[in-house]
Amino acid sequence: MLPRTFDPAAVEARILRMWEEGGWFGASAGDVEAGGDPYVIVIPPPNVTAVLHMGHGLNNTIQDVLVRWRRMQGRVALWIPGTDHAGIATQNVVERRLAAEGRTRHDLGREAFVERVWEHVELTGDRILGQLKAIGCSCDWTRARFTLDEGLSRAVREIFVRLHERDLVYRGEYIINWCPRCLTALSNEEAEGSEADGSLWHIRYPLVAGHEEAAAAAREAGAAAVDRLPDGRWHLTVSTTRPETMLGDTGVAVNPGDPRYGALVGAAAHLPLAGRAIPIVADPHVRADFGTGMVKVTPAHDPSDFEIARRAGLEVLNVMTERAVMNDNAPAAFRGLDRFDARRAVVAALEQEELLAGRDVHRHAVPRCYRCDTVVEPRLSEQWFVRMKPLAEPALASSRDGAVAFAPRRWTRVYEQWMENIRDWCISRQLWWGHRIPVWTCGDCGREMACREDPSACGECGSVALEQDPDVLDTWFSSWLWPFSVFGWPEETDDLEAFYPGHTLATAPEILFFWVARMIMAGHHAMGAAPFARVYLHGTVRDIQGRKMSKSLGNGVDPLEVVELHGADALRWTVLAGAGVGADIRLDHEDLESAFAPGRNFVNKLWNAGRFALMSLGDDPIVPLRDVKGDLRLEDRWILSRQQHAVRRVDEELEAFRMQGVAEVLRDFFRGEFADWYLESVKHRLRPGGPGREAARSVLAHVLDRICRLLHPMIPFVTEELWGLLPGIEGRSGPLIVARWPAVDPGLEDPGAEDAFEWLRELIARVRGMRKEYGVGEGREIPLHLTGGENGGLLEGRGEMLRRLARIGSVATAPPPPGTACAGGVLRDGTELFVPLEGIIDLERERARAVREIDRLAGLSRGMEARLANRNFVTRAPAAIVEREREKLASCKLQLTKWNEKLTFLEGVGR
RNA sequence: GGGCGCUUAGCUCAGCCGGUCCAGAGCGCCUGCCUUACAAGCAGGAGGUCGCUGGUUCGAAUCCAGCAGCGCCCACCA
16 A cells, blocks of 8 residues: 655655666667667756755756656657866865865965865765755766866867967966955956945146146146146046055056147156156047046056056056055055055045045946955956957857757847957966866976877977976866767767767856856867757746855755655756746745645645555556547546647647746646546546446546656656556556657547536536535535536536535426525526525525626626727727627626526515 | 846736736635545635836737836946
8 A cells, every 4th residue: 555645755765776777867879879869968067066056956957857858759868967176166165174274275285285175076076966866867877077087187188279279279468357365367257247336536646847838738728637736736637446556557548639638648747655757648548538538557457557558558567466465566655455455545645645636436346256255356467368259250150040049038149249249268277176277388498388198398308397387277168168078079989979969958047158158169169069959048046035045145955955855856846836937936945844835745646646546446457548439438538638738738838948837737737637627527437336437447547647757757756656556558668767758649639528528617616616605514415407508418427426526416407496595606608507505595695696796797798898889899800809709798698687587586585 | 337137916926929818826824624545635715906107009917118126147437
């Protein structure tokens, strides 16, 4: 006997083992060579930083649904699992651990530190894969990869060297985004925009003596920013949001076409606090119409200033250390100050010297490190870059010509705009954890070489004094190769041949630029084709306050916790049913019990319906459906026909990634139609010796089989368990996971049966409503009279069903004797119901109800009459709609008449 | 400064290429039921001016414009 309540823990582990041992998850190149049609998904490899949360739960459930669906359709479905070494993020985590021990990575040294990180990632890596398995992910576990695996590292080297050979990778000194806490360069994408209320300070720079005439001329020409202070000296006013950078100013710039300042170009200003003289130059980048039209130039600490300096030949003076502390290039008073302290000190000093012309509040962008949220400091340094423009072209084309399509569609433009405005990618990181840059420099001749294999001697001079670049590569520099590196690239493997390009990528929009876009570029460059055809960017899992789930906020939910509480199926169903296309999903992390109740309830219902069916089907052989066609009753034909709708809809919804839609269709079909109505209508037939038992058993087995198949991608465990126990499955040759996906069987579609059964449903619902309204307990059977309509005949022989579902004792097709007090109603087809309720009926309430009903119907028909009286409506609206309106009006009027009669009658009773 | 998304029942969300969904689901709530599949259930029910304003139309939750609130992305304007 199966337990009454579904116990996930008891079956999930067993089923999981069965799937894995059966090898049902895997696929090989041979399957494709043998003519199979591949379907490939590569997992967005989770960071090994920490274990997974619900966001991953959603992401991977979606992928699993797609893979299971395709697998059942007969495709050679392959889902590659794996993890990402997540350079900066993982290094940070391990460094934090060390800090707790009072140590830094430098105390350990590079080798020991990296060793330590490996220990960490091996632990979390395994736990992550364990989490994925626990929620039922049908990945090919034998193919699990890690971005720092030997093979993948070879791919990284290969692509680096190749790009280097083609001059698509270069090294240069530029202003990059620098995290003064992580002490590394960041890419543009890793510097996240944030906004802050800051100040815009206006600072006076005294003019170097000898340019008074030019200053006067500028003043004459309308330069408000040039003026003469009481001390007799001329000053320029410049503005900045970061006063501390003025210590590194090496010039002041104006627009060459600005008539106000023409005379001043070539002059010089005194840099306050530093005591240096800096030249005034002209540069087209300066906008005459912004601020004073005069800009201080800090080449070492601002990207555009760097460009100006380069064009104007200004000096570059770095005044900060890598930790963003003022260095020895800054005046003594500021040395050793953190940049923010320095800012305050500079402002105070300027105030002291009366050189502060003013301050405005100013809201401006403050980029922050995407890993530690520290304010990024633009910093001049030598880094490696990838030239992106040439790589972007084919990637852009592939979205424009539809080879890669995004869902929801709106992401297409976001993607394309990023591609159009692509900037070079800074790929070197001053970290220890990651792929070390494969470039060596000869200590003797200085030659620099990018190598696929570690070189033993200099190719130029033969020296063995080679030193490898100490930096590592951006973590995304390995993940952008993922779709083909997992198949053994750069070797020409059978797997690549069979499984590249893949098909669907499901991921979060946050990494559209970081990863998705770059994978498409790498795919084109290395393989000549985009790695997938469709990109589904699903929503983010948030907590009830709308915050993204994260470790630092402590609002993350460990999928394993949910699995333990309600089971993997419940987890999956809950997130899928809550996931509109691309819409975020909110879950209460503090109340998992109710947050996942929808899934738990539904799965349990399925379990119980299955249990009941198994009991009812018993051990006797089941007659195949085709052999009982002649014996099918109305409810049989109805449910079989409804099943075809469900199959059709599920395919449509899955095709469009509408997981919520799939869930809705299946909930309506399984719960709303199969469990609530079909099972209830056939219960009496299923009893031993029940009427039409064989046909009912056939239909029951058939429909439940299809329900299991349709639900399997979403709810794999319970369906597998039930299906395995289900008798009468034709052609069963393995577990459900590889059973054939249902197809629509047009021969089972039966609109007539659907209409007829709908009528019965309406009738029963109406009677139930009346019972409730008049407080007639279910212990008491009531007689039913009905007249009119054409469906009365359907009640023939349905006594048992009516008794069960609505506690109707007898049915007469004639009205009750005149003068009988009745509850009543009219069905949509005009059938009138009467339930004589002598002694029970509340006349007052029934009268009130009649009045209400008359009001409602009168209002309705007035509206319809008005519409039909409208010439525009009658002439312009489609004929079918007008016709329908006429019919509705007629039936409305008819009902109105009846209710009026009834009211008259009721008023006669007992008055 | 640009661009995008969202605003529908107490909560989380469907519906939105205009007219059968006189506005739907799940969770919660109310009422009645331990009806031998299921109380993680069954039956019935309450609850919504579909953000605001205006427009287009015979007809708008559904299309357009403006406004408000929320969220996200992009941006070197000092």
